Amino acid sequence: MSSRNNNNHWTGGNRIELLENGEQFFPRVFDAIRKARREVIAETFILFEDKVGLQLHAAMREAAQRGVKIDLMIDGFGSPDLSREFIEGLTSAGVKVRVFDPGQRFMGQRLNVFRRMHRKIVVVDGERAFVGGINYSADHLLDFGPKAKQDYAVELAGPIVGEIHQFVLRAIALGGKGASWFRRRLKLAPPVNQVRAGEADAMFVTRDNRRHTNDIERQYRAAIRAARKRIVIANAYFFPGYLLIKELRRAARRGVDVRLVLQGEPDMPIVKTAASMLYHHLLHAGVRIYEYCDRPLHGKVALMDDRWSTVGSSNLDPLSLSLNLEANVIVRDAAFNQVLWERMDRLMQHSCKQVEAADLASEWSGWRLVRSFFVFHILRWYPALLGRLPRHAPRLTPAEATDLASRRGSGRSDPAGGATRTEAA
Incomplete structure (x- = not known):
């Protein structure tokens, strides 16, 4: 803690x-x-x-x-x-x-x-x-x-x-x-x-790895819980912990317009593979997923409703959330939020492919169940396990x-x- x-x-x-x-x-x-x-x-x-x-x-x-x-x-x-x-x-x-x-x-x-x-x-x-x-x-x-x-x-x-x-x-x-x-x-x-x-x-x-081990993630989760209108997260390396995924699913189910902008042309193929393992969980709850396809996405930005925004160095993956030294600025300002929304909307409209549930239907359902079981437990336990590293x-x-x-x-x-x-x- x-x-x-x-x-x-x-x-x-x-x-x-x-x-x-x-x-x-x-x-x-x-x-x-x-x-x-x-x-x-x-x-x-x-x-x-x-x-x-x-x-x-x-x-x-x-x-x-x-x-x-x-x-x-x-x-x-x-x-x-x-x-x-x-x-x-x-x-x-x-x-x-x-x-x-x-x-x-x-x-x-x-x-x-x-x-x-x-x-x-x-x-x-x-x-x-x-x-x-x-x-x-x-x-x-x-x-x-x-x-x-x-x-x-x-x-x-x-x-x-x-x-x-x-x-x-x-x-x-x-x-x-x-x-x-x-x-x-x-x-x-x-x-x-x-x-x-x-x-x-x-x-x-x-x-950091001593006093402030989860401060950035806690700010994300608090903003997601408070959101009532929209959530847009654009993040290059997306494989967050179980608690953040749970908050995103809950937000979508209570009617918030939840959108993720993730890599469609990643600099490392494993990035897309890891994120795509979460697609079924997120789409089933009503989260909309957009893959940015112009070139590699390296951004780490997000906005919630009409005032909350963040820009920084922290990805939403095991390295950034459990190991790296990171820094984000969180902004509470309607004008900045609007500028960031316009940039994200432009990406989604002109540079992204929206992932639909039908795009994933070809996967064998039995394999999805097995994979979902392991993904669930990895997400649930990896922050604590990584925290035990020297x-x-x-x-x-x-x-x-x-x-x-x-x-x-x-x-x-x-x-x-x-x-x-x-x-x-």
Whole structure:
């Protein structure tokens, strides 16, 4: 059971803008870094040494060279193959590059593949923040081709940014070598932005493996229970626990228009296979399912009724709900909800195939019963079982102290073209 998350409260007076895909996200983030006056803190699961990664590299170097304090955290599993030249180009300019849980390797393979730092956060001067699901890789741009990912993030201004700022400072301190540095850092960087910037209420919700193990999932379930009109969930990796599935079925049966937007052209075939195992349960209860078919869906967004929305890094699968470190922003605002609804409606109308019960009728009914039995028990017990995996203390290691800067194997980055590795999120 999770203890109360101090961040699980509504903060008013915020301006929140939805950013779709790399075309909207990257220019906004890079411009904010270039205009930073004091400090940039960034966390990302994947950073590739492709055209997007090189743009981030250039923006951070430029800011650091004029005295901005920059701290970049990358995940040891998601970003393992950056070149020595790439890392030293940042550190020589004064950028602090830290690797979350670099891990041990055996025959070139990382052993601790679970409990990843999957968050995607940027905070600039304690006044602007970006939170979402978009990594720094060229496969988030449409010109990447058929495998370009569909994804979302938000830009935030207002009092909520102060909470996100304090969170990323704590993340640095708790992964480092003691709290004294953290206390000194807080004195230098108190919450900056307490000025109202808009009308939206916002809540910053995170998931970790100690105190806040199910906070994001609990917010989803509470919003589903409260929904009276509509629920739309667009999620790339969908295999949630039994309780969330039960709430979706109950909502549909009480007359709520429940829609799921899932992957129809997944980056990993097992993603669609896992989600499709739930289709009978959901369709039978009245849930409508849409498969996004233009290209891989990577988004993690949802809306309930006319005011509640969320955008973040958390998928609805075992990794995100039971193992990874995640961060979502929940928004209570009719205008933002309407913008997100229009984007989702456009996807469903023009880029999705709706799954009908007749599409599944060809499956042998006996096999469906057997499969349903096992799926039911997997959904019921997997959160508790995964929670028993070792909870190693996360470590933040300077990049130059790891083997990251000397390793370029596995075909995971391509400076000339783009990322070739998919995110197993």
